[in-house]
Amino acid sequence: MPIRFRFSIPLDDILVFSGFTDYPNSLFGDLKIKFKINSNAFIFAQVNPIISMAKYYTMNKTDLMASGPDKLKNIDLLFRNWSLGYQYTKQFTQMGCTADLITKLSIEQITDSRLKNLMCSINPVTLSIKNYVVTEVTANMSGYKATDDCLQRVREFYANKPFVVPSQRVEAWSFPTSVTTTGIRTSQNIPLSHVTDLCLLFPKDSRSTTCYENPCYHNMQVTTCGRNFPDMLMNTLDQQFFQMQLNASNLDLLFETTDEFEDALTTPINTASRRLNPHTDLTSFMITLQCERNSNGALTFDGLDTNNQNVSVEFRGAPIYQCDTDCYYNVDLKGKRPPPPILCSIHDTFWLFGPANGGSCVYDVNNTFDEVISQIQG
Template sequence: KIKIKINPSAFVFCQVDPIQSMAKYYTINKDELLSSGQDKLKDIDLFFRNWSLTFQYTNMYTQIGCTADLITGIRAEELTPSGLKNLVCDIKPVTVSVRNYIIEAVTANMCGYKASESCLNRVRQFYSNRPLVVPAQRIESWVFPSAASSAGIKTTQNIPLSHVTDMCLLFPKDARHVTCYENPCYFDMQINTMNRNFPDFPMNTLNEQYFTMQLQANNLDNIFEACDEYEDSLATPRASKTRRYNPVSDYTSFFITIQCERNSNGALIFDGLDTQNQNTSIELKGHPIFAGEVDTYYNVDTNGKHPPPPILCTVHDTFWIFSPASGGSCLYDTTHSFDQVINQVTA
């Protein structure tokens, strides 16, 4: 039995590329257009020839309930009596909301090991008198107390750490953002806690070293590959020293993953950060690569809007322990490390 919990606030919307819409419209209505005269065909030709990537509309996913600059109208205006026309694109702020929704289908991809029946029987026999440990993870989110300024960010959160194996950083541009996070384009970014820096080097969220670190931290450097949108969010500058860039793809898949396990001769030791339920200071600092008006993180829009504080997510190792003793039992262990749990069940 599988239960699915859906957060309606996590829904997003995005305007379809007008070029693709027009191409599909032409393909579907080709015969009708060819028989209706040349005026419509000339307008379509004008559209393809004069469409400009400089049109400042939101070309990324936006959280439902938030506002995006969308194209609300495209038309050809006649400039001269001889028939010379100009392409006019109307762009206005639009807010999309959802009143209700219906889930019509759910798809899940599950991996299997193609184990034979004899293999499964041996597994059942092996665990008939031994506990079965199923590793799991628990994620907790903490909002930092202060937001970024025009000079960068330096903020501290005091929280307890319990076998934290990873820390993730999210940089919302709106307090309502749940899934849409963009690259803040920062350098000299690090977390300091328990007298250690994470990672070992100051991060530049646009350089190759950081890109490689993120692929490795999210297991996307071997069997699994990152999607184009995720790679774009890691590697695409949002501005230069003099101007902001209009996005040509979706850059809202950004987050920072920092591994916290100890590295011993190339192998991770699964102990994580643990403060024995005592609060510890976690400091985040960084500076914008593109300062001033071209800082697309601090300057959310041209109306003076600035982002809320960043979010810290801590990832904890937890374990489901199923035991056949006394008719069967199930324990959800959130207080012990990997080594401690394994030592308990193998003692």
């Protein structure tokens, strides 16, 4: 069944363009962006049937009242007997992956006294996108018109100096080994170039690109270049870890976290005795480790840099609860195991624009901020 929908991606939400402000396109030329949609990154979730039924009742109340009492009794039975304990997937699942969804709701008579019972059928369902077509692309960008005198001064200023836009680049690396029943201790040899942050993702499927859950681990730490990140061992469910993630994502002061992100960081999905069935979406989990210190507004890089030489990055941790209730090692009840964790390195990069030949652009991934600034000041 074909589905049409629209989605909006603001330009400054794209990491590599987050630093663009006051770009003088009349001097350096217009920007052109090529993009590719990853159909596997789309997600789906089942709407709570109670909410769906309530909306149906509200929209069709008049017709239902006129149709007789039977339909109203069935709706009332649904509301009264609905159980939060139904073991269907109540969070987002990535396209191409399998979720346990409600495939049938029925009202069945169970006794001769005409008593009725609510029956709920739950089955594994896999949704996939076979094909997609982009029918329209639009862009809304604000700007202002500059006078000829202003443009001339800008042109003179940048005649021999680049127009610098700070940016970031993400590289993803899978660790070579997966978790075991006792945890994980693994390392990856990678080059580090002006790295400001390290991120850890814990996929439960090799196709995961969007949905990641809390592994519920403790004694976690990353070690590289003779330094530990963070300084103390992490527990992904304690208050100190939550505050550290808010600080690393700049969500501790001016900006507030979303409910989904907060739930993913704070909601346990298992105990020592059983696995818990989430009642909200918990698939927005990631660990961000700051590699450079907060510099009180000073633009000074003190992150990780090995001049693009390989260095060992070691990751270790252990499950808070082992055996059957380990929700990361035991992906499902059929013996499925997760792929290795993913390490992402966040690098400082820069766009350097110049007016030569009608406009030139260089994406600088090799120089530090101080080296780039020296080109402007020199």
